[in-house]
Amino acid sequence: xxxxxxxxxxxxxxxxxxxxxxxxxxxxxxxxxxxxxxxxxxxxxxxxxxxxxxxxxxxxxxxxxxxxxxxxxxxxxxxxxxxxxxxxxxxxxxxxxxxxxxxxxxxxxxxxxxxxxxxxxxxxxxxxxxxxxxxxxxxxxxxxxxxxxxxxxxxxxxxxxxxxxxxxxxxxxxxxxxxxxxxxxxxxxxxxxxxxxxxxxxxxxxxxxxxxxxxxxxxxxxxxxxxxxxxxxxxxxxxxxxxxxxxxxxxxxxxxxxxxxxxxxxxxxxxxxxxxxxxxxxxxxxxxxxxxxxxxxxxxxxxxxxxxxxxxxxxxxxxxxxxxxxxxxxxxxxxxxxxxxxxxxxxxxxxxxxxxxxxxxxxxxxxxxxxxxxxxxxxxxxxxxxxxxxxxxxxxxxxxxxxxxxxxxxxxxxxxxxxxxxxxxxxxxxxxxxxxxxxxxxxxxxxxxxxxxxxxxxxxxxxxxxxxxxxxxxxxxxx
Amino acid sequence: xxxxxxxxxxxxxxxxxxxxxxxxxxxxxxxxxxxxxxxxxxxxxxxxxxxxxxxxxxxxxxxxxxxxxxxxxxxxxxxxxxxxxxxxxxxxxxxxxxxxxxxxxxxxxxxxxxxxxxxxxxxxxxxxxxxxxxxxxxxxxxxxxxxxxxxxxxxxxxxxxxxxxxxxxxxxxxxxxxxxxxxxxxxxxxxxxxxxxxxxxxxxxxxxxxxxxxxxxxxxxxxxxxxxxxxxxxxxxxxxxxxxxxxxxxxxxxxxxxxxxxxxxxxxxxxxxxxxxxxxxxxxxxxxxxxxxxxxxxxxxxxxxxxxxxxxxxxxxxxxxxxxxxxxxxxxxxxxxxxxxxxxxxxxxxxxxxxxx
Numbered sequence: 001x002x003x004x005x006x007x008x009x010x011x012x013x014x015x016x017x018x019x020x021x022x023x024x025x026x027x028x029x030x031x032x033x034x035x036x037x038x039x040x041x042x043x044x045x046x047x048x049x050x051x052x053x054x055x056x057x058x059x060x061x062x063x064x065x066x067x068x069x070x071x072x073x074x075x076x077x078x079x080x081x082x083x084x085x086x087x088x089x090x091x092x093x094x095x096x097x098x099x100x101x102x103x104x105x106x107x108x109x110x111x112x113x114x115x116x117x118x119x120x121x122x123x124x125x126x127x128x129x130x131x132x133x134x135x136x137x138x139x140x141x142x143x144x145x146x147x148x149x150x151x152x153x154x155x156x157x158x159x160x161x162x163x164x165x166x167x168x169x170x171x172x173x174x175x176x177x178x179x180x181x182x183x184x185x186x187x188x189x190x191x192x193x194x195x196x197x198x199x200x201x202x203x204x205x206x207x208x209x210x211x212x213x214x215x216x217x218x219x220x221x222x223x224x225x226x227x228x229x230x231x232x233x234x235x236x237x238x239x240x241x242x243x244x245x246x247x248x249x250x251x252x253x254x255x256x257x258x259x260x261x262x263x264x265x266x267x268x269x270x271x272x273x274x275x276x277x278x279x280x281x282x283x284x285x286x287x288x289x290x291x292x293x294x295x296x297x298x299x300x301x302x303x304x305x306x307x308x309x310x311x312x313x314x315x316x317x318x319x320x321x322x323x324x325x326x327x328x329x330x331x332x333x334x335x336x337x338x339x340x341x342x343x344x345x346x347x348x349x350x351x352x353x354x355x356x357x358x359x360x361x362x363x364x365x366x367x368x369x370x371x372x373x374x375x376x377x378x379x380x381x382x383x384x385x386x387x388x389x390x391x392x393x394x395x396x397x398x399x400x401x402x403x404x405x406x407x408x409x410x411x412x413x414x415x416x417x418x419x420x421x422x423x424x425x426x427x428x429x430x431x432x433x434x435x436x437x438x439x440x441x442x443x444x445x446x447x448x449x450x451x452x453x454x455x456x457x458x459x460x461x462x463x464x465x466x467x468x469x470x471x472x473x474x475x476x477x478x479x
Numbered sequence: 480x481x482x483x484x485x486x487x488x489x490x491x492x493x494x495x496x497x498x499x500x501x502x503x504x505x506x507x508x509x510x511x512x513x514x515x516x517x518x519x520x521x522x523x524x525x526x527x528x529x530x531x532x533x534x535x536x537x538x539x540x541x542x543x544x545x546x547x548x549x550x551x552x553x554x555x556x557x558x559x560x561x562x563x564x565x566x567x568x569x570x571x572x573x574x575x576x577x578x579x580x581x582x583x584x585x586x587x588x589x590x591x592x593x594x595x596x597x598x599x600x601x602x603x604x605x606x607x608x609x610x611x612x613x614x615x616x617x618x619x620x621x622x623x624x625x626x627x628x629x630x631x632x633x634x635x636x637x638x639x640x641x642x643x644x645x646x647x648x649x650x651x652x653x654x655x656x657x658x659x660x661x662x663x664x665x666x667x668x669x670x671x672x673x674x675x676x677x678x679x680x681x682x683x684x685x686x687x688x689x690x691x692x693x694x695x696x697x698x699x700x701x702x703x704x705x706x707x708x709x710x711x712x713x714x715x716x717x718x719x720x721x722x723x724x725x726x727x728x729x730x731x732x733x734x735x736x737x738x739x740x741x742x743x744x745x746x747x748x749x750x751x752x753x754x755x756x757x758x759x760x761x762x763x764x765x766x767x768x769x770x771x772x773x774x775x776x777x778x779x780x781x782x783x784x785x786x787x788x789x790x791x792x793x794x795x796x797x798x799x800x801x802x803x804x805x806x807x808x809x810x811x812x813x814x815x816x817x818x819x820x821x822x823x824x825x826x827x828x829x830x831x832x833x834x835x836x
Contacts, residue, residue, distance in 0.1 A: 438662070
């Protein structure tokens with residue numbers, strides 16, 4: 001026994017990657033086992049469609065012509081009117097494809113570099129989006145004189161957390177053995193460039209966009225030719241030049257009909273896939289992080305930490321999630337980012353229970369005892385050794401969690417307390433029953449069907465994952 | 480076992496405290512604060528008068544006090560032993576008093592009355608739905624497990640996953656639009672709990688000279704058909720899959736082979752041995768189904784315009800009506816926690832191997 005310890009002792013540093021290798025192949029095995037099921041394939045195919053329409057939304061549905069010739073000059077109003085969000089999404093998606101395809105560099109290093117650049121994008125989105133207004137609104141009391149101390153603390157806490165995470169990521173990137181120096185420089189330059197580029201750009205007031213001007217100009221004959229995107233309408237183009245077009249059933253120009261404000265439903269549907277995707281991933285990500293930390297602590301320490309944690313779990317699982325969501329959203333406003341965070345904050349319970357059950361099982365296994373005996377730091381034991389072995393069930397719960405988050409958002413928007421400015425499937429569905437009892441079937445059918453298919457896709461993937469990992473998994477978490 | 484139940488009951492207090500504190504401080508932290516939207520009636524009053532009215536309400540509901548004091552006073556108000564409150568709002572002496580849920584800020588009525596009016600409707604919905612969910616789910620699950628791999632099993636396996644994924648608001652809107660609409664088919668009422676003439680109807684259906692009178696009972700049931708369909712399909716789809724999985728798991732167990740070898744008939748194996756062992760999985764979900772049903776009825780009550788707890792909750796949360804929101808939280812928290820304890824007791828009853836010592 002002592003011999004075994006002495007022989008492994010000097011290899012502590014090398015042991016970490018070696019210990020991770022079998023677990024990663026387990027994940028890979030699970031994934032390939034999942035993907036042979038047709039349900040999972042269909043689900044992934046639908047999500048790919050959604051990702052495509054989310055990333056290229058402005059190039060699929062836009063009132064601004066892609067190219068047009070006017071007075072002998074060829075211009076692209078579409079590119080001129082791209083919002084900062086459109087550009088950020090395109091950059092993030094392009095980098096994601098690069099990250100996934102560059103096989104020469106180790107996967108973890110690629111993910112690290114990607115995370116670095118992605119995190120650098122956040123200030124840009126933050127600066128541009130209404131988050132600024134949100135924090136200003138939250139920071140002042142009703143009469144607007146004094147800063148609420150708790151909120152001020154919260155904001156500075158968030159900022160500190162951001163800086164710390166960014167610092168850690170940059171440190172890890174610089175120290176990473178699997179990235180060569182040029183790659184490190186490229187990544188850091190990209191991150192710094194994006195940050196500076198968008199921070200230098202001042203916060204602009206909203207622009208007035210006249211969507212109907214191209215149609216009016218074309219009718220007047222002042223445009224020589226123009227090329228449109230497949231759907232020649234923006235989601236917020238309310239067809240002010242055609243007031244009779246409100247609540248029209250589908251026809252040849254408006255493939256899915258128009259909303260009761262006169263906007264094209266198909267364009268709204270495409271843009272809404274952004275909301276569904278981002279809500280699903282980000283809020284599930286937040287829920288996963290909280291769940292892993294709380295559940296991991298509960299499972300590893302057990303005892304009174306477990307007792308306290310279980311009370312927290314009970315608190316969150318005994319309140320119907322929707323009522324909690326309603327309370328949070330009514331309190332903090334219906335901003336897209338706020339809704340993401342809130343759905344994440346209320347959705348971690350299932351993940352925590354899963355992780356707790358896994359960690360309770362793992363904590364007495366030999367490899368954990370060995371890691372503890374070797375004196376590895378706690379974070380190394382928890383996240384390097386135990387988590388990779390207990391992560392498989394989390395995939396299942398994350399997949400169902402995404403489905404749940406999408407449903408939560410659409411319920412909130414449907415009830416009229418969710419998103420108001422953005423196109424969201426739930427909000428569109430809410431308009432289907434007119435006040436006079438008229439039923440606009442296209443406003444009910446298409447958005448509802450999109451929610452249904454998306455939720456079904458994630459449920460199919462979750463079910464396939466569960467079957468691939470362990471058919472008896474449900475019993476692991478007593479919830 | 481008794482020890483365990485007592486310990487769980489005692490642990491309920493800190494949990495309930497946590498639940499109400501979480502919701503309360505979340506409300507208090509919000510812009511506009513507690514009661515903000517409910518008490519702002521400045522509409523066409525001049526500024527001075529609006530400020531006075533606001534100040535009057537703040538004093539009446541104790542909003543002028545610090546947030547922690549407000550929470551303390553609410554706890555005092557709902558506990559059977561506590562300080563009496565004097566006319567001017569200051570604390571009196573410690574005594575045994577009637578617990579009260581306070582008065583709603585947005586409707587200016589006692590919360591207990593509001594809940595007494597709305598709770599029966601939500602309970603009615605859930606008490607009809609839960610047996611439907613369980614009976615369809617269990618019967619279909621057993622049938623699918625018995626005929627594993629046959630058409631019914633494969634068909635329902637996929638169909639129920641799809642059914643489970645259908646958002647209930649979509650189902651509700653489509654059902655109202657197609658089955659309760661003059662444009663298409665008008666069979667069902669669009670919403671509400673009863674027709675306009677319900678109060679003049681006899682209770683039971685009967686034949687009179689004028690023909691068939693469907694009566695109050697049938698009228699209400701007819702109004703409940705669509706809401707209950709929307710509430711139940713997801714639940715029985717989920718339960719059916721769960722029942723099937725746990726019965727299959729038990730059917731492959733050694734004790735079933737032993738029983739078969741002894742010559743026990745299939746039905747006895749299925750219902751006396753396998754089903755009882757499969758109950759555990761069904762009991763597990765009881766605890767999560769009750770809070771889920773409460774939340775589900777928020778959507779259904781809004782779509783079908785049923786004046787139940789769900790609608791009350793949405794209204795109260797929007798108006799940040801402190802007393803109503805806290806009462807709803809308390810009630811749903813109590814329901815949720817109780818169902819968790821009931822689940823654990825049922826575990827022990829259904830499976831003698833489970834012990835909590």
